[in-house]
Amino acid sequence: MKNRVVITGLGVVAPNAAGIESFNEAIQQGVSGIRFYQELEDLHFSCCIGGIPPVTDEMAQKYLTPLQLKNFNSSGILYGCMAGMDAWTDARLPVAASETPDWDSGTVFGTGISGVEKFRESIYKIDDKKVRKLGSTAVLQTMASGVSAYLSGILGLGNLVTSNSSACCTGTESILMGFERVQSGKAKRMLVGGCSDHGPYIWGGFDAMKVITYKHNGEPEKASRPMSASASGFVPGSGAGAMVLETLASAVERGADIYAEILGGASNAGGQRGTGTMTAPNAEAVQRCIKAAMADAGIQSADIDLINGHLTATVKDGMEIQNWALALDRKGKDFPFIHSLKSMIGHCLGAAGAIETVAAVLCLKHGSIFPSINCEDIHPDICEIIAAEKIPQQLIKWDNLEVIAKASFGFGDVNSCIILKKYTA
Amino acid sequence: MTNEALIASLKTIVKPYVRNEEGFKNMTEHTDFLTDLQINSANLVDVILDIENEFDIEIDNESMEKMLSVKAAMEIITTKLSEK
Numbered sequence: 001m002k003n004r005v006v007i008t009g010l011g012v013v014a015p016n017a018a019g020i021e022s023f024n025e026a027i028q029q030g031v032s033g034i035r036f037y038q039e040l041e042d043l044h045f046s047c048c049i050g051g052i053p054p055v056t057d058e059m060a061q062k063y064l065t066p067l068q069l070k071n072f073n074s075s076g077i078l079y080g081c082m083a084g085m086d087a088w089t090d091a092r093l094p095v096a097a098s099e100t101p102d103w104d105s106g107t108v109f110g111t112g113i114s115g116v117e118k119f120r121e122s123i124y125k126i127d128d129k130k131v132r133k134l135g136s137t138a139v140l141q142t143m144a145s146g147v148s149a150y151l152s153g154i155l156g157l158g159n160l161v162t163s164n165s166s167a168c169c170t171g172t173e174s175i176l177m178g179f180e181r182v183q184s185g186k187a188k189r190m191l192v193g194g195c196s197d198h199g200p201y202i203w204g205g206f207d208a209m210k211v212i213t214y215k216h217n218g219e220p221e222k223a224s225r226p227m228s229a230s231a232s233g234f235v236p237g238s239g240a241g242a243m244v245l246e247t248l249a250s251a252v253e254r255g256a257d258i259y260a261e262i263l264g265g266a267s268n269a270g271g272q273r274g275t276g277t278m279t280a281p282n283a284e285a286v287q288r289c290i291k292a293a294m295a296d297a298g299i300q301s302a303d304i305d306l307i308n309g310h311l312t313a314t315v316k317d318g319m320e321i322q323n324w325a326l327a328l329d330r331k332g333k334d335f336p337f338i339h340s341l342k343s344m345i346g347h348c349l350g351a352a353g354a355i356e357t358v359a360a361v362l363c364l365k366h367g368s369i370f371p372s373i374n375c376e377d378i379h380p381d382i383c384e385i386i387a388a389e390k391i392p393q394q395l396i397k398w399d400n401l402e403v404i405a406k407a408s409f410g411f412g413d414v415n416s417c418i419i420l421k422k423y424t425a
Numbered sequence: 426m427t428n429e430a431l432i433a434s435l436k437t438i439v440k441p442y443v444r445n446e447e448g449f450k451n452m453t454e455h456t457d458f459l460t461d462l463q464i465n466s467a468n469l470v471d472v473i474l475d476i477e478n479e480f481d482i483e484i485d486n487e488s489m490e491k492m493l494s495v496k497a498a499m500e501i502i503t504t505k506l507s508e509k
Contacts, residue, residue: 067441136467
């Protein structure tokens with residue numbers, strides 16, 4: 001017997017807001033979190049803008065102890081801890097007592113790379129023949145599983161504790177992995193999510209690849225333009241998104257508030273065959289992933305009201321829409337609504353799928369579809385596939401919003417798709 | 426440097442790592458870092474790095490291994506200071 005899996009807690013640290021309430025307001029109002037950073041210009045980046053969450057030292061001190069913050073230099077782990085702890089608190093779950101962990105709760109919390117600033121600091125010391133000066137936390141802050149290790153220690157998690165990594169798919173994949181563990185009964189609750197560091201040492205490689213935009217340094221809030229004819233590459237972001245997944249039985253038993261239900265999902269890869277390469281998706285794999293997610297969720301394509309796309313603002317956006325249209329066999333005015341949170345917060349890499357799924361859950365909870373900003377000039381290729389009115393330019397209130405499909409696609413030709421539904425007993 | 430002054434500066438150094446406040450309040454020459462102050466053993470290297478910075482000395486690997494108590498730390502610091 002498969003357990004029904006519901007979402008009972010949310011946490012988010014995004015470039016346009018930190019905290020669920022302010023994030024919900026920001027996305028409904030279409031607030032951009034993209035800013036110009038002098039540091040990037042000084043380092044001769046082509047793209048001198050990015051998305052960094054509004055997190056102060058005072059805020060960090062509410063989540064981590066002075067000892068944890070001593071010699072701490074891993075923004076991704078900080079964001080992950082903040083979002084994860086917020087989700088746990090939001091679900092009204094207790095922190096395990098000092099002697100015994102919570103055997104029924106675990107975490108899959110992903111990242112693309114962890115503690116890149118700490119790594120840089122360490123490398124300078126090592127090359128300066130001062131390896132002994134690294135201290136005790138260089139490993140903990142740079143190991144890929146750093147964020148899940150911090151979170152499990154803070155909350156006392158005693159079930160599976162791990163970090164997944166699949167490039168820009170990471171956040172969405174983590175949710176699916178946790179979902180499967182709860183659905184199968186191996187855990188009652190899983191804290192899932194993804195996080196990403198900010199700054200030049202993580203964004204530099206993308207700048208060098210010329211996949212991020214260099215045309216909007218003077219107008220950062222207009223820079224991230226998914227689905228627009230004037231899209232010219234993505235804007236790098238950072239942050240973390242987190243949610244508590246729980247068996248319906250456990251949620252009901254403890255009287256938890258339920259945000260939404262996860263009906264199912266799928267992950268696959270294109271094997272870098274056909275149209276797929278290290279950096280481009282195999283179109284057939286994308287379509288199969290979406291279809292497999294619908295089959296796993298037990299829904300028909302006609303049931304999908306809204307798509308929360310991957311849609312990064314590169315030349316691949318049109319191809320993504322084409323893949324959705326083919327997978328769902330829906331086009332023109334029959335196509336579901338579709339939007340991209342990246343229009344406001346940029347591409348938060350390992351955190352992207354997690355932050356965007358948090359946004360999707362808020363859409364179901366509040367019966368609203370946030371606007372996809374910066375695409376007043378929809379790309380003509382996209383208009384040939386779907387009706388322009390299916391891309392909301394303004395907030396749409398829709399109480400009967402029931403089913404959302406969320407997908408992420410990543411380097412390595414990997415895909416993940418989740419089907420979310422408004423909760424009804 | 427007097428023993429009292431040395432203990433006082435050691436107190437400031439170990440404070441962030443202490444997990445037993447009672448032991449910290451009563452810290453004397455005979456206090457053990459791990460059992461009395463419940464400092465996480467991984468953090469001992471951080472305590473030693475902070476001592477090095479404070480006194481501008483370098484503590485070799487052999488001395489590091491012995492630095493498990495206030496008394497041992499005081500002896501090693503005094504020796505290293507006298508070698509300067």
